[in-house]
Amino acid sequence: MRHWSKGIRLGRTTLAPGPATIPHRYFSATAPQNNLQAPKLDPTMATSTTKTGQPLDRPVLDSMLRRRMFYTPAFEVYGGVSGLYDYGPPGCSLQANIIETWRKHFVLEEDMLEVDCTMLTPHEVLKTSGHVEKFADWMxxxxxxxxxxxxxxxxxxxxxxxxxxxxxxxxxxxxxxxxxxxxxxxxxxxxxxxxxxxxxxxxxxxxxxxxxxxxxxxxxxxxxxxxxxxxxxxxxxxxxxxxxLMFQTSIGPSSNLAGYLRPETAQGQFLTFQKLLDFNQQSMPFASACIGKSFRNEISPRAGLLRVREFLMAEIEHYVDPEGGKKHPRFDEVADVKLVLLDRKVQLSGSTNTTEMTIGEAVKSGTVDSETLGYFIARIHLFLLRLGTDPKKMRFRQHMANEMAHYAADCWDAELLTSYGWIECVGCADRSAYDLTVHTRKTGAPLFVRETRNEPLKIEEWQVDIDKKKFGPRFKKEGKTVEAAIEALDQEIREKLSLDLEKNGKIELEVPGTETGKVAIDKDLIKIEKRTRTEHTREYTPNVIEPAFGIGRILYSLMEHVYWSREGAEERGVLSFPPPIAPTKVLLVPLSGGHPDLKPLVKRLSQKLRRLGISNRVDDSGASIGKRYSRNDELGTPLGITVDFQSVHDNSYTLRDRDSTKQVRSDEDTICRAIQSLIEGQKTWADVQKELPEFTQQELD
Amino acid sequence: MRHWSKGIRLGRTTLAPGPATIPHRYFSATAPQNNLQAPKLDPTMATSTTKTGQPLDRPVLDSMLRRRMFYTPAFEVYGGVSGLYDYGPPGCSLQANIIETWRKHFVLEEDMLEVDCTMLTPHEVLKTSGHVEKFADWMxxxxxxxxxxxxxxxxxxxxxxxxxxxxxxxxxxxxxxxxxxxxxxxxxxxxxxxxxxxxxxxxxxxxxxxxxxxxxxxxxxxxxxxxxxxxxxxxxxxxxxxxxLMFQTSIGPSSNLAGYLRPETAQGQFLTFQKLLDFNQQSMPFASACIGKSFRNEISPRAGLLRVREFLMAEIEHYVDPEGGKKHPRFDEVADVKLVLLDRKVQLSGSTNTTEMTIGEAVKSGTVDSETLGYFIARIHLFLLRLGTDPKKMRFRQHMANEMAHYAADCWDAELLTSYGWIECVGCADRSAYDLTVHTRKTGAPLFVRETRNEPLKIEEWQVDIDKKKFGPRFKKEGKTVEAAIEALDQEIREKLSLDLEKNGKIELEVPGTETGKVAIDKDLIKIEKRTRTEHTREYTPNVIEPAFGIGRILYSLMEHVYWSREGAEERGVLSFPPPIAPTKVLLVPLSGGHPDLKPLVKRLSQKLRRLGISNRVDDSGASIGKRYSRNDELGTPLGITVDFQSVHDNSYTLRDRDSTKQVRSDEDTICRAIQSLIEGQKTWADVQKELPEFTQQELD
Structure with missing residues (x-):
């Protein structure tokens, strides 16, 4: 029996640069798809369902998504390459809308500093981060x-x-x-x-x-x-x-500079830390954000859009002072957000029973490690809802101790339930000070914060004075080595040496790199005393809270969540995207295909909507109105305008709602205003239906 | 003496898959930067200038752009990698605004089919396109x-x-x-x-x-x-x-599948042609579009953001029927747009004298090859103006015959004048049917259009009938080979053979692959007759008009075009981006840094603007108002709001214009409305100044 079910992980969080810290997991950069079995564990989830609760027939959905060009295997005319997909027009537009929503929800709302870092990354950087050694699978x-x-x-x-x-x-x-x-x-x-x-x-x-x-x-x-x-x-x-799992290449003509395609955007962001801190006028906390492609050379990609070799990520690196409990100033705003949690303890007990609680309770009870981590978990939840994912098919699963990198303080995945099982779509990890620390250690760059203390800090410590005039002649060319060895002594040893000095009039030290490996220093050369030092500035390496979004996985899971099929003469697929997310907002349908009387009206309406920033498409093909609307339901277009011969006389139009197929009728301006308020989320279709007269003519099949 | 001056070309247009077609240019995938000398040729352009006509001091501008983090060398803490740059927050936001404008101007306005194709591209595809063999420089x-x-x-x-x-x-x-x-x-x-x-x-x-x-x-x-x-x-x-110049890698674990990072987005688009034609319900003409990174492994990158190894492109492939003169239905809308042209003939005569004419005249006189090409040239011009580039520093230069690929019908570059000379920022080429043809030939995929003829076409032709019953026994296992050889005969030969058959009662054919290499066929086995065939459908390979935008080059050139320095106690840089393009729209400045009375007002204003979709930043540092505004002029923020103690009493605010430094004062709602109309381009600052009372208090330095 399985102890817990896991989604398809984004992978990096399992990277463990320290040996022996995470037994068995060093190389599992990506997790196997045991999520394929996950639903079995949870009988209520035994079958994945559509938005309306019908059993979800994945091959049917998949064939619709390909037919409507949401996505398509890349290079298919050349036989295709597994793990590489292109997005067609609706997929591309859906992706752009998800990204735009992400930017508004995170970058704008929280004044994050967005950066665009390169994908090509030199070997040295990914060696330091641990990816060269550990980012691998077994084959x-x-x-x-x-x-x-x-x-x-x-x-x-x-x-x-x-x-x-x-x-x-x-x-x-x-x-x-x-x-x-x-x-x-x-x-x-x-x-x-x-x-x-x-x-x-x-x-x-x-x-x-x-x-x-x-x-x-x-x-x-x-x-x-x-x-x-x-x-x-x-x-x-x-x-x-x-x-x-990294794609390797070489940069420049001499083949000397090995490089990789980045496996995540995070490392590029960490390296800009110092400049961003300057840009932010040394003010903490702050976050950087980056949207861009990352790459993983999967051994054998499968599960369609969920495990691919080239994928769009959106990552946030939020830098926070590790002292003071990682509070967040806006935590109050989200404290009451209710979440479905699957914590570590429950998983250890062999169960997948989730608990519903507010993020306020979760942080207070210690289930979630800190306010800042909790704040982002709640914000991720709100973001996913805004896209239109089904809250009943969403949960936050905490990483087990052996899933996390050794340096991580806590980590939660936002998982969405799909026909492939629970899929990790967003990871939210507290990476501690690990990344900034290793890059600082490697390069000497000051990737830390230096701030003036409100109250100067007094530190009692053992200090060493050397009589430099005598020191040079005594140790000659070994002087520097000896001096450095003394500088490096820690407080405990200094205290012990001060007693030696008092007792014996000299101290003896092992100093590797000198001729004999040992030196003795007389008390006329050295003084060791306890003194008080006052520190006016404080230096610290911030901790990083990292929400990392796999946009392609969110996009695919969302499509499953909003999909259902309308029953009728024949079953027809519908994608009920919320209007702000839908690829195209309005379909314009002239009742009679390309009739010359209707054409100018369609053109004018289309231009007017475009000026209002509302994307629209015209379908003036010869197919019946019903066929054209049903084609469009498959594309997830929320609204349709029918232009008929009445429109020519009185400039009135029918507006159709995708989900209910109800229609209302009014004049051009009123219809356009209604559309705008629906798209911007100010009104629902129910509001519009109350305000405008219903139009009851049947759709023609 | 130079015959003509060239910008830094985007490069691909010089790709010449056919040998001996373009002497001297086979491998010059990227052009050398002889543009560095270009200004010398044109005395009126001898020195590059700022927006206000001051001599442009590039090191000063460059240091400002880096200090303000428009861009920064990538991996600088690791010593950097030449040709790789990251964009910081203002550069990133500027880039996003350019892309958004591009999407509105092209994709939405023209109902283009946007696709997102992968960067990883298998060897076979780029072999067919000619890149594997020819996309190279000499070292x-x-x-x-x-x-x-x-x-x-x-x-x-x-x-x-x-x-x-x-x-x-x-x-x-x-x-x-x-x-x-x-x-x-x-x-x-x-x-x-x-x-x-x-x-x-x-x-x-x-x-x-x-x-x-x-x-x-x-x-x-x-x-x-x-x-x-x-x-x-x-x-x-x-x-x-x-x-x-392509970055090579291998896809999958077995290292068998060689791949490259794409050098352009075009090939990915061509391979989706058939699916997009289906998506467009077989309707021609149509265009696909793709925005994404491309890569070139430059031998020795230089010239900052202008020649980099990883760059953002936005490319359009507009498919048009080659018959009927490549007309464009919306050409009328742009016919009167005036352009500065540097055509091929003028360049051949050794001059760089440009001509100003409308695109209507240019197409009519044959200077520009077709309406469709001309339409896009004009639309590119309008796009660049919309971004805020200086029309006096913009020209369209036609490619010389030896610059173009052998298959190209015509090609024009939009060039922007910078301190590096004239820089090619957009290429607009008629690639003819080349790409679709080579991919069809290689893969057998039907990358062409099949349409029903309005009038069936009657074709008189020589047809061959074979008596299959006798043919089999006569030729045995060679039958198929002989049959295929006969099928492949062209009209001229068929005619000749029909005479032979009449005269000699048999024909003789060379058929490679048969035992003797020759066969004789008697007249009882074969009949050759002239007949009339009626064709109801027409098949053709569309021609491609390709506007290709180097977003990074446009972004850099734009920064030079809008830059100037304000004279005063000390010179201060200003970037006068048009409000819709500016990275941040509004700066909020509390008069007295972080004063607790002002804080809530600043917060409320900031949230209000954000809800209106207007990006803003707060500067509540201790620096003087003047310093804070001047910091912001460097970031190109068009508007500033000062929050002072009067604001606490009467909710009135000062609004400052970046370019004139003039200020007006009014209540919160009026100020917000004014900002919105400025950002959306409905009003100019002059309008606002007329409507609202001036505020004359001096800026504090």
């Missing part, structure tokens, strides 16, 4: 065929397949995930109905529950122990080796 | 030091340096380009004052005028002939070799 090669398998995925697939064979042999019902099944059929033998020992079933289930936690060596042992081979040929595999 | 290596030089730049620099030495020796004044000079000092010996023969001076000048046109072999000959060596060491160099 196995079949030496005969040259095929490559992601080790954890392979073990998972084979054991699952055997468990299914066992169920079949026992005459139990087997649930089939169609996409997975299709892939299996392509590359593996059919599932054999073969009964396993009860004890073996138990072993397999335990391994699957922990599949995230094995390192390469352990995966290798499992492969040997359970005789896991190339599923197609039965050939033996080489032991797992680490495969770094 | 020379010093075998001793390992240093690498871009060959054309090296020849240029060395000859220029010798010409300067000659001038010095002759006692003439030497103009010095500071940036170039600084680079030279870093790597080369000082200029030697050495007089050259008059004939040598003439030779050098002629070479410099043609420096764009040499291929690798010719550059190698120049290097040998003029004894050009490593400027630092004097060491000999290896002959020039081609260096491909």
């Amino acid at each position: 196995c090669k079949d030496p005969k065929t040259g095929e490559i398998f992601r080790a954890d995925h392979l073990v998972e697939e084979v054991l699952e397949s055997r468990l299914k064979g066992d169920k079949e042999a026992r005459g139990q019902k087997v649930e089939i995930d169609e996409e997975k099944e299709a892939k299996r059929k392509k590359k593996a033998k059919d599932i054999k109905a073969l009964k396993l020992d009860d004890s073996v079933v138990k072993e397999y289930e335990e391994i699957l529950a922990k599949i995230d936690n094995y390192d390469g060596g352990e995966l290798g042992l499992l492969i040997t122990k359970y005789n896991i081979t190339n599923p197609t040929t039965g050939g033996n595999l080489e032991p797992p080796v680490a495969f770094n | 020379c290596k010093d075998p001793k030091t390992g240093e690498i030089f871009r060959a054309d730049h090296l020849v240029e620099e060395v000859l220029e340096s010798r010409l300067k030495g000659d001038k010095e020796a002759r006692g003439q004044k030497v103009e010095i380009d500071e940036e170039k000079e600084a680079k030279r000092k870093k790597k080369a010996k000082d200029i030697k004052a050495l007089k050259l023969d008059d004939s040598v001076v003439k030779e050098y000048e002629e070479i410099l005028a043609k420096i764009d046109n040499y291929d690798g072999g010719e550059l190698g000959l120049l290097i040998t002939k003029y004894n050009i060596t490593n400027p630092t060491t004097g060491g000999n160099l290896e002959p020039p070799v081609a260096f491909n």
Whole structure:
């Protein structure tokens, strides 16, 4: 049995530069998709549903999304490249609207400092951050065929397949995930109905529950122990080796400067810290933000838009003083926001039962580590709602201790429920002072805050004075080395040495780098005294709270959340995006295709809406009104205007609501004003329906 | 003497997949910066100037742009990587506003189909497009030091340096380009004052005028002939070799799939043609558009933001029927737009004298090739004006025949004058049917239009009938090969064969792939007749008009165009962006820094403006009002609100105009309304000044 279910992680949060800190997780830069099983654990979620509660038929939705060009496999005419997708016009516009909403919700609302950092990143930077060494997955090669398998995925697939064979042999019902099944059929033998020992079933289930936690060596042992081979040929595999997930290239003509495509925008942001602090007139706290593509060379991408090799991220690095409990000045504004939480303790107890509580309670009870972290969790929740995600399919899951990097103080993922299970769409981590510290240590750049203390700080400490006049002649060319060694002594040793000096009239020190490795210093050369020092400035490395958004995952999950199908003569898909998010706001439909009497009206309306900043498209094809509207429901356009022959006489138009298919009728100006207030979110369709006369003519099929 | 001056080209338009079509230009994917000399040719442009006509001091501007974080060298704490820059908050916001304006001006206004294609591109695609073979520059290596030089730049620099030495020796004044000079000092010996023969001076000048046109072999000959060596060491160099400018990487774990970072967005767009045509319900013409980063691995980037390795592009591919003269339905709307043109003929005559004419005249006279090309040239012009570029520093330069790819029908660059000379910021090319054709040929994908003819087309042609029953037994396993060979015969040969058949009762054909390579076919097996065929559909490959925008170049040139310095106690820089383009719209300045009486007013105003969608920042630092406003003039913020103690009493505020420093005073609502109408471009400051009472209190320095 699994202890907890996980979404597809964005991955970086599992990066653990310190060895031995997170057993089994060093190289699991991306998590396996055990979320595919997640719904099984939670019977209420056993089947994913549409917006209206119908069972969600993913192949039907997917074919609609491709037909309407929300997205399309990239380079398809060249056979395609797995993990690379293009967005077509509606997908592109949806993405732009999500980004615009993000900018308003975060950057503008919180006066963040947006930066645009390069994707090309030199080796040295990602070496320091730990990515060169640790950002990898385990892969196995079949030496005969040259095929490559992601080790954890392979073990998972084979054991699952055997468990299914066992169920079949026992005459139990087997649930089939169609996409997975299709892939299996392509590359593996059919599932054999073969009964396993009860004890073996138990072993397999335990391994699957922990599949995230094995390192390469352990995966290798499992492969040997359970005789896991190339599923197609039965050939033996080489032991797992680490495969770094960054795309490598070289910058400049001499091939000397190795570089990578960034796996996250964060490192670029950290390196601008000092300049941004200056830009912000040394005022803390502040946040930087960056929107841009990042890249991961997945071993075998799957799950459509959810695991891709090139993806749009929006990341915030909020810098906060680690002293004073990481309070947030605007926490009050969100304290009452109610969230669905799945905390660490509950997961450890083997349950996925979520708790609903306000973020105020969560911070007060210590469930969430700090006000600042809590503030952003609540703001993420509000952002996702603003996009139109279903609150019943949203939860915040806390990372287990062994999921987080060793330096992280706390980490919560916003997960959205889809037909692939719970998907991590936003990570919100407290990265402590780790990143700024390692870059400072490597480069010497002052990536910290220096501020004047309100009250000078008095520090009692052991200070060392050296008589430089005598010191030079005594130690000659070793003088500097000895001096540096003395400078580096800590308080405890200084205290002990002051006693030696008093007692013996000299001190003895081990100083590597000198001829004998040891020196003795007489008391006429050195003085060690306890004194009081007054510090007027304070230096500290800020901690970083990092909300990181996978825009493509949010976009896909949102499409599942707003999708439903309208019943009628034939079922028709609808995407009920909220008007501000919808790719196009208004469809203009001349009743009779390209009739010359209607054309000028359509053109004028279109221009007028455009001037109001309202995107619209004209469908003057020969299809019936009903067909044209239904095509448009699939595109998620919230409003439609019908231009008919009555319009020519009295300049009145019909306005149609996508979700209810209800229509109202009024004059041009009134209709345009109604549209504007709907798009800007000031009014709902119910308001408009109350104000304007209904139009009841049936849609023509 | 130079025949014409060129900007820094975006480069791709010089790509020439067909050999021997464009002599000397095969590998010059990017042009050398001979624009650095361009202003010399045109005495009226001898010195670049600020918005107000002052001489432009580039180092002063540059230091201001970096201090205010419009941009900053990327990875500076790691020593930086040449050709990579990050945008800070004002640069990032400026870029976002340019993009938003671009989307409104092109995508929305023209109902273009925006797509978001991946940057990672498989080898095969760029092989077909010609980039793998031809997208390269020439470089020379010093075998001793390992240093690498871009060959054309090296020849240029060395000859220029010798010409300067000659001038010095002759006692003439030497103009010095500071940036170039600084680079030279870093790597080369000082200029030697050495007089050259008059004939040598003439030779050098002629070479410099043609420096764009040499291929690798010719550059190698120049290097040998003029004894050009490593400027630092004097060491000999290896002959020039081609260096491909694409960043290479490999996709997936097996390293089998070579890929590149795209050098342009165009190829991704071409590959979606068929799907977009479907999306557009088979209706022509239409355009796709794509905004995104592209990459070029420059050998030695220089000239700041103008030649970088990672850059934002916005490209349009407008597909048009090649028949019917490439008319454009909205050409009338722009026909009267006046443009400054530098056409091919004028450049050939050795002049850079521009002509002002309307685009209507330019198309009518044949100066510009077609209405569609002309329409986009005019729309580009209007777009650049909308951003705030100076029309006196804008021109459209036609490509010379040897600059264009062999398939291009015509090409014009929008060039902006800067302190680096005339810079190509937008290219507008008619790429003919080239790209769609090569991808169709390679993949078999139908990247063309199939439309029903209004009138069926009757075609008289020679048709061949084969008696299949007899054909099989006669040719056995060679039957298919022979049949295919017959199918492939063109009309002329068919006609000739029909005569043979009549005369000799048989025909003889060479058929490679058969045993003897030849076959004879008797007349009882084959019939060749002239018949009439009726075609109801028409198939054609659309031509592509491609406006391609280098957003970073536009952004930098714009900053030079709107920059000036205000004279006073000390000179202060101002960036006079138009309000819709300015990074931040309003600065809020409490008269007395963080005074508690003023704080709530500032907060309320800030929230109110934000709700109106107007970006604003608060400066409540301790600096004087004057200092704070002047800091803000450098950021290009068009408006400022002063909150003072009078505001606490009567809720009135002072509104300040950046450009005139004039102030008006009124109540909160009136001030906010005035700001909104200024930002949306409905009113000018002059309007506001007429309506509201002036406020004459001096700014405090």
